[in-house]
Structure formats: C-alpha cells, structure tokens
C-alpha cells in the first residue's frame with residue numbers, strides 16, 4: 001500500500017500509528033507529496049490534494065484519516081482498534097471525535113501562526129486555545145481514556161504531540177493530571193516514537 005504522508009501531519013501520523021499498532025507498519029510505502037499545487041501528479045491521483053491518502057494494494061484511493069485508519073484496521077486478525085461491539089465502538093468513536101476536534105483546533109492555530117503577526121486573528125487564536133482546554137477538561141473527568149486502547153487513544157496521542165511540538169510553553173499537564181499520566185505512557189509506545197518526525 002502507498003501512503004501519501006507528511007512527516008509532521010498529525011492526521012497522517014494517526015494512520016501510521018494505527019498501522020504500527022496492528023503490525024502493518026511495514027506494509028506502508030510512505031511517499032511525501034508536494035501539497036497545494038493542483039498541477040502535480042498527486043492531485044491527479046488524489047482529487048482532494050490532501051494527506052493522508054492511501055492507495056490500496058488493488059489501486060483504490062482512500063482519503064480521510066479516520067477512513068484510512070479503519071481500512072487498515074480491517075486488514076488484520078488481531079484485536080481491533082475500531083471495536084466491533086457496539087458499546088465499545090461508540091466509546092472509541094466518541095473519544096476519537098473529541099481528539100480530532102483538538103487536532104483541528106491546534107492545526108488552525110498553527111496555520112494562523114504562519115501568517116504575518118499583524119494579520120493574525122487574536123480572537124480566533126483564543127477561541128481555538130479554549131476549545132482544546134475545554135475538550136481536555138471534559139476528557140480529564142471522563143473515563144473514556146481508561147478503555148482498552150482504541151483509535152481514539154491514537155488520535156488523542158497525536159493531538160497532544162502537536163500541542164507539545166507547536167506550543168511547548170503551554171502547560172496542559174498541570175490541570176489535566178490523568179491525561180498527562182496516560183500520555184506519559186502512551187507517548188512512549190514504539191508506534192509513537194517511530195512516527196515522530198524531528
């Protein structure tokens with residue numbers, strides 16, 4: 001399978017972590033395409049022009065990180081990161097959706113930080129900052145992170161890694177000790193260290 005991926009894309013990293021966790025990391029041939037150029041081969045192959053994008057072994061295009069993660073999770077016989085049983089599945093999807101919102105908020109802030117300072121929108125930055133803290137507050141008092149590892153944990157780990165990489169001075173740990181403890185352990189997994197781009 002070919003995975004179009006960018007080294008620091010948290011969405012692409014979710015896919016790579018899932019593949020590592022289910023033992024299929026070696027099956028992914030990683031390609032780093034040029035972005036934002038509609039004239040490239042990448043846009044011809046993938047109409048969204050976004051990463052991650054997967055080309056399956058039989059040549060099908062799969063886009064959207066969650067869909068790619070679930071596709072990869074369907075290819076192995078071990079314990080699923082998208083649980084089949086309904087109650088567990090919904091818990092995994094709920095955690096995953098909350099963590100995905102965190103990634104979206106962090107990515108918005110990162111993009112904003114790339115604009116000249118005079119063009120940045122402080123209200124937007126504050127809003128997205130608060131959104132992440134709010135989701136962390138909710139997760140801190142929820143028992144979702146205590147579930148057996150599922151796709152939601154992968155997404156949460158990738159979200160927290162973006163926070164640490166891009167906003168290292170922001171201390172999310174002090175007010176969220178349960179999540180900090182969980183991440184201390186999850187962030188050290190081989191799937192996470194192997195997919196971290198310096």
Ligand SMILES: N[C@@H](CCC(=O)N[C@@H](CS)C(=O)NCC(=O)O)C(=O)O
Pocket residue numbers: 006009010011012035036049050051052063064065066
């Ligand atoms: N909802 C998508 C989001 C993917 C996404 O935003 N990818 C960014 C990189 S982190 C991208 O490809 N951006 C290209 C662009 O903005 O043209 C997913 O979950 O896969």
